[in-house]
Amino acid sequence: MKRFFCCLKGEGSRQGEQAPPGQREPPHSPENVNNENDDVDEAHPFGSNEFLNYARRNNIEPPDDRLPRNSTQKNRQALSPLLLLKCGITFPWTDIVAGTQDFSRENYLGQGNFGNVYRCDFPEFDKVGAAKVQKLGNASAHKEFVAEITVLEDANHPNVIQLLGKCFGKDHSVIVYEFMPKGSLDHHIYANTKPGPGLPQEYAVLDWETRMSIAVGVAEALNYLHGTLRVIHRDVKVANVLLDENFVPKLTDFGLASQMVTGRYGGERQIEISPIKGTPGCVAPETEESGLVSSKSDVYSYGIFLLTLFTGRKACDFRRPSDTWKIADWMKPVWSRQENIPLVVDVALGPRYSRDGLVRLFETARRCINVQARDRPPMSQVLPLVRYAAAQPLGKVSKMKRSRSR
Helix, strand or coil, rough: CCCCCCCCCCCCCCCCCCCCCCEEECCCCCHHHHCCCCCCCCCCCCCHHHHHHHHHHHHHCCCCCCCCCCCCHHHHHCCCHHHHHHEECCCCHHHHHCCEEEECCHEEEEEEECEEEEEEEEEECCCEEEEEEEECCCCHHHHHHHHHHHHHHHHHCCEEEEEEEEEEEECEEEEEECCCCCEECCHHCCCCCCCCCCCCCECCCCCCCCHHHHHHHHHHHHHHHHHHHHHHHCCCCCCHHEEEECCEEEEEEEEEEEEEECCCCCECCCCCCEECCCCCCCCCHHEEEEEEEECCHHHHHHHHHHHHHHHCCCCCCCCCHHHHHHHHHHHHHHHCCHHHHHHHCCCCHHHCCCCCHHHHHHHHHHHHHHCHHHHCHHHHHHHHHHHHHCCCCCCCCCCCCCCECC
């Protein structure tokens, strides 16, 4: 029987969408990462994560929003040394209000997985961040907030978004992560996807080398999450990949993240989630049909990610015939005949790509989107396959990279 599929985290879950203003034991137990069935415990809102519970208790009353922006330090709450030692700086609410210019439209970046995201300037730290503000009175948003900050608190990888700090209060909670000046990857792939006002209104036509570098970087991030943090991302897609000034990819939006669970004999076992959330076309069949997730669910989503990155097509497009809405179905005629591959390459690439590299890449994607989860390779095997595809020579076609305004 098919389960109800909730697409609350569809294409809107991205930084720039237009909207109204060697393994180790994981440092946190599974309940600290997303568990949709739990109710919020006001006494221990962050489960067994005593650091976050402490922060909630000891950063109790947020500063009065009516305080002038140049308010002195005495008007701010004292910051606990413990908070400074853990996940980044604890910012007073007045700093968030001032840094976002009272959450102005000019600073608006888009919607994250539990609230709006704004560019936030911190001149005293010489930092620019992206502040994601939790939706008030929303239990689901709170759980996603907990999942994201729990993962980012422990993450340390060049292809995972970096946590700069946070702001805790009874009336609001904010995560601040590093600002990505190039916005989200989908802005550069889909012509009808516009960045928020707080991002440059230009996009780059990504060349072959840049796309391959992004493909490798995202594979590196997932391999790190699965192998080191033992975390399942659960919402891998182009809109959840942000780009820095040099187009280095950073995986973001960990609001649906779940801890991997080990079975009796040491192997990973699937866990059941409810309600089912994700992006149509990117969600693995076992998740969509039965609410089951594992690291192999991320592998499926990564395979879809490769297809969207190199074809320029969306994971799910209802303008296509009904039997090809999902890109996995749309690609079926290509798998049988390699000569069809050039017909589906993103036209923005022109003739500038490695045919051998693309064949190997699409074969890797085909293995990743196997209907049977057990037959998909783990990311530890996918990563070298993508690296090998990236190493294939481009040929003698001249290199060029263009930038244009929308």
